[in-house]
Amino acid sequence: MRKKIVAGNWKMNMKLNDGLTLAEDINSHFITNPLNGRKVILCTPFIHLSLVSKLLTAEGLSSGAQNCNDHSSGAFTGEVSAAMIKSTGAGSVIIGHSERRTYYGETDGLLAAKTAEALRNGLMVIFCCGEVLAEREGKIHFEVVRRQLENGLFVLSPEDFSKCIIAYEPVWAIGTGVTASPAQAQEMHAFIRNLVREKYGTGMADETTILYGGSCKASNAAELFANPDVDGGLIGGASLLKEEFCNIVKAL
Ligand code: PEP
Numbered sequence: 001m002r003k004k005i006v007a008g009n010w011k012m013n014m015k016l017n018d019g020l021t022l023a024e025d026i027n028s029h030f031i032t033n034p035l036n037g038r039k040v041i042l043c044t045p046f047i048h049l050s051l052v053s054k055l056l057t058a059e060g061l062s063s064g065a066q067n068c069n070d071h072s073s074g075a076f077t078g079e080v081s082a083a084m085i086k087s088t089g090a091g092s093v094i095i096g097h098s099e100r101r102t103y104y105g106e107t108d109g110l111l112a113a114k115t116a117e118a119l120r121n122g123l124m125v126i127f128c129c130g131e132v133l134a135e136r137e138g139k140i141h142f143e144v145v146r147r148q149l150e151n152g153l154f155v156l157s158p159e160d161f162s163k164c165i166i167a168y169e170p171v172w173a174i175g176t177g178v179t180a181s182p183a184q185a186q187e188m189h190a191f192i193r194n195l196v197r198e199k200y201g202t203g204m205a206d207e208t209t210i211l212y213g214g215s216c217k218a219s220n221a222a223e224l225f226a227n228p229d230v231d232g233g234l235i236g237g238a239s240l241l242k243e244e245f246c247n248i249v250k251a252l
Contacts, residue, residue, distance in 0.1 A: 003209045005165065005232040006249045007041040007126055008239025009066060009094060010048075019048040020055065025242045027058050030249075035060035038232075038252055041126075042239075043094050046080050053089030064092035064126065067100055070113035072120075082114075082121035092124040094234075096152055098132075098171045108151030115153065115164070125164040126234065127153050128213070129192075133172035141170075142191055149192065154199045161200055165209040166192060167234040173214025175236055182223045182230075185212045189229035218247035225252050 014022065023042055030040065035058065043064040044052050053063045069079040085093055095118060096111040106114075111127075118125050129148040131141035145168070153164060168188050173180050180188075189210045197205035212224050213234030224230055232252055238244045 005039045007234050009043045009236050023052045029246050030058035030061050050088040062091040066094045068093050082118045086121045093118045094126045096128040111152040119160050128167045130169040167211040167213050169213035179215040186227035218244050221248040221251035
């Protein structure tokens with residue numbers, strides 16, 4: 001069964017105590033309001049990860065990281081490995097967020113290596129893809145997403161691919177307040193699912209969770225999630241607000 005997931009991406013926000021308070025509040029909410037099969041992942045900065053992982057006790061609620069290094073260990077000052085992330089109790093990691101691709105020059109090849117390293121260490125990968133505005137306006141958005149997935153993700157064996165979920169995040173919608181319309185989201189998600197079908201077959205395509213990300217909030221989540229190929233969301237800004245975030249999960 002395809003999983004229904006809402007993942008929060010805290011980005012570089014929240015001092016330690018503020019993050020712990022937010023995680024505690026979210027945990028209490030989902031103890032009182034059980035997730036009933038849905039999954040919620042809090043992707044925190046590295047410094048929160050160990051403590052947040054320990055305090056999340058609600059069924060279906062877990063923690064994740066926002067990035068990992070492609071090497072296993074060694075002289076990579078300032079970096080964090082997938083094994084280190086796993087050792088905190090985190091269950092997943094975001095790979096290929098557009099901010100990493102844009103500000104840190106992360107290429108498809110590097111992202112494929114990071115994905116392999118994360119999977120080797122037992123983490124679930126939330127693999128991001130999406131076009132910038134000029135690419136959509138130039139009508140090459142499908143090509144761009146196809147290339148990102150073929151080079152970064154479809155190099156995996158079927159077994160490894162089954163441990164990944166995909167997040168479609170049009171870059172023009174991230175942090176801008178401009179959300180893709182439900183029709184735009186569904187169109188791209190159906191395209192992505194079809195790519196998975198071509199590569200890994202119908203069974204895998206039906207099982208693959210595809211999240212939408214980009215200015216998703218409580219007021220527009222329900223119409224986005226109502227689409228047959230939208231299985232949840234990757235939430236940035238709105239994941240920092242307990243009520244807003246929990247209402248997005250409620251919309252799922
Ligand atoms: C994100 O960073 O993944 C994201 C979707 O951000 P926002 O919800 O703020 O647009």
